[in-house]
Amino acid sequence: MTTVWVLGDQLTRRGPVSRALDGDADRVLMVESRAFAARHPYHGQKLALVFSAMRHFRDRLREDGVTVRYERADTFREGLDAFFDDHPEESLVAMRPAGGGADALRDLVQDAGGRVEFVANESFLCSPAAFREWDDGGQSHEDFYRWMRRRTGYLMDDGDPLGGEWNYDEQNRETPPDDYEFPDPARFPPDDTTERVLDEVRAEYDAWGAVEVFGWPVTRDDALDALDDFCEHRLADFGTYQDAVVAGEWALNHSLLSPALNLGLLHPAEVIERAIDEYDARADVPLHSLEGFVRQILGWREFMRQVYLREDGLADANQLDHSRDLPDFYWTGDTDMACLRESIAHVREHGYAHHIERLMLQSNFALTFGVDPAELTSWFHAAYVDAYHWVTTPNVVGMGVYGTDAFTTKPYAASANYINRMSDHCAGCPYDPDATTGEDACPFNALYWDFLAEHEDRLRHNYRMAGLYHHVDTKRGDELDAIRERADDVRALADAGDL
Numbered sequence: 001m002t003t004v005w006v007l008g009d010q011l012t013r014r015g016p017v018s019r020a021l022d023g024d025a026d027r028v029l030m031v032e033s034r035a036f037a038a039r040h041p042y043h044g045q046k047l048a049l050v051f052s053a054m055r056h057f058r059d060r061l062r063e064d065g066v067t068v069r070y071e072r073a074d075t076f077r078e079g080l081d082a083f084f085d086d087h088p089e090e091s092l093v094a095m096r097p098a099g100g101g102a103d104a105l106r107d108l109v110q111d112a113g114g115r116v117e118f119v120a121n122e123s124f125l126c127s128p129a130a131f132r133e134w135d136d137g138g139q140s141h142e143d144f145y146r147w148m149r150r151r152t153g154y155l156m157d158d159g160d161p162l163g164g165e166w167n168y169d170e171q172n173r174e175t176p177p178d179d180y181e182f183p184d185p186a187r188f189p190p191d192d193t194t195e196r197v198l199d200e201v202r203a204e205y206d207a208w209g210a211v212e213v214f215g216w217p218v219t220r221d222d223a224l225d226a227l228d229d230f231c232e233h234r235l236a237d238f239g240t241y242q243d244a245v246v247a248g249e250w251a252l253n254h255s256l257l258s259p260a261l262n263l264g265l266l267h268p269a270e271v272i273e274r275a276i277d278e279y280d281a282r283a284d285v286p287l288h289s290l291e292g293f294v295r296q297i298l299g300w301r302e303f304m305r306q307v308y309l310r311e312d313g314l315a316d317a318n319q320l321d322h323s324r325d326l327p328d329f330y331w332t333g334d335t336d337m338a339c340l341r342e343s344i345a346h347v348r349e350h351g352y353a354h355h356i357e358r359l360m361l362q363s364n365f366a367l368t369f370g371v372d373p374a375e376l377t378s379w380f381h382a383a384y385v386d387a388y389h390w391v392t393t394p395n396v397v398g399m400g401v402y403g404t405d406a407f408t409t410k411p412y413a414a415s416a417n418y419i420n421r422m423s424d425h426c427a428g429c430p431y432d433p434d435a436t437t438g439e440d441a442c443p444f445n446a447l448y449w450d451f452l453a454e455h456e457d458r459l460r461h462n463y464r465m466a467g468l469y470h471h472v473d474t475k476r477g478d479e480l481d482a483i484r485e486r487a488d489d490v491r492a493l494a495d496a497g498d499l
């Protein structure tokens with residue numbers, strides 16, 4: 001007989017846990033490691049989310065008659081030692097970790113005197129083996145997404161993409177009219193278990209961010225309710241305003257499902273199928289919203305994981321040789337830049353900001369400022385409730401700050417022109433989005449042109465960037481010199497905490 005070892009982000013009854021439920025395994029082992037949680041200044045809600053979800057998972061299994069050994073220990077090693085002291089003959093079976101690293105865990109178990117067998121991770125739609133067989137080492141996300149559509153049959157119509165197109169993104173870039181009201185997302189007030197965990201987090205950890213407003217789903221039932229709520233109230237307009245940034249709105253029509261998906265409380269297949277059912281049942285859910293949503297989960301989420309597993313050294317990739325420190329305001333929120341101030345406030349308050357805030361505000365600024373990609377990754381990893389290495393690292397290093405071109409074809413750098421078009425922040429900002437030099441000029445502008453000038457050798461011949469260098473050329477001379485001087489001033493002001 002064996003014990004099923006459940007890692008903190010594998011809170012699913014699929015895979016080996018089903019053996020414990022069927023009586024084919026003795027028990028389940030879970031280890032809550034304090035040292036692991038104290039390694040970074042994690043957001044308090046992230047710690048509370050993981051611990052509370054683990055304890056709820058334990059309690060539900062016990063209610064269903066499964067014996068669960070739940071170790072609260074300083075380190076994984078101590079938890080494993082305690083377990084094998086009591087069960088020296090037992091061997092463990094566990095799902096492979098989502099981001100790899102099974103060998104390190106195997107060593108830990110062996111050092112504790114035990115054995116572990118790793119089996120397939122059941123929380124994704126594409127296995128590493130299937131990806132390796134298909135991938136030639138340089139496939140794009142779009143290739144992957146189409147392959148996944150064909151393999152799964154999602155949004156396919158007799159071998160062709162539903163509606164005739166693979167992608168409806170041109171309909172997914174609207175900004176909402178002034179009187180548009182975003183429906184409030186479902187929130188889940190803490191129960192006794194979560195309250196106890198929140199008290200522990202306050203007392204025992206040097207955590208960052210607000211813990212007073214916790215509302216994340218911590219059980220499968222809550223996660224399913226969150227999925228229903230999204231499909232019923234926000235899926236229809238999800239795509240249309242997917243790229244928008246709106247002052248005073250932290251969620252827009254985003255699903256907020258990444259924390260539950262990444263913990264294993266929801267499976268990507270059921271999320272996609274629930275959305276497709278909603279589309280089939282209602283005339284007012286447009287295909288472009290459904291396809292936009294499915295692409296995030298079937299395409300980007302799965303692709304990012306496979307890229308993380310494929311690319312060695314991604315965590316340290318830094319092809320632009322950027323080495324600046326992350327400005328303090330990422331932690332304090334203390335900046336006059338209205339767009340960044342609010343997006344960082346969202347992270348402090350919820351451990352969450354939506355995709356465009358992550359990409360076009362927080363990463364874009366760090367990219368053009370010249371922040372070391374690893375330092376930015378550490379910030380995202382600590383600050384976001386849905387952050388795990390397999391998903392945070394490729395998103396930040398590859399997509400966010402172009403630390404590698406292994407799977408992104410261009411840097412997502414933008415000036416205030418883009419931010420002003422997609423958001424309503426600039427109207428309430430002391431900086432001028434139309435100015436590039438001068439004390440009141442929007443900092444994004446000088447940083448943007450400075451970034452293009454600094455990396456001209458690499459980027460000028462990139463076919464997706466070449467057009468921009470026509471504009472750089474028109475500024476060459478005194479104008480560009482003044483812009484680059486302003487970029488230096490912006491960096492100095494940020495370092496001094498005065499931006």
Ligand code: FAD
Binds near residue numbers: 255258262358363
């Ligand atoms: P929605 O907008 O509702 O999208 C639906 C789902 O699609 C998400 O729940 C998520 O599971 C998936 N998804 C969408 N885009 C991506 C993507 N690029 N990569 C992986 N999954 C995606 N996602 C994380 O889960 N954890 C992270 O730590 C994380 N860090 C990011 C850092 C940067 C710099 C960027 C640009 C993106 C990051 N993302 C991360 C991807 C994406 O921003 C989040 O998945 C999304 O914002 C989660 O919110 P949501 O559930 O409301 O998403």
Ligand code: SF4
Binds near residue numbers: 433442
């Ligand atoms: Fe952001 Fe610049 Fe607009 Fe201010 S002016 S909100 S800093 S883009």
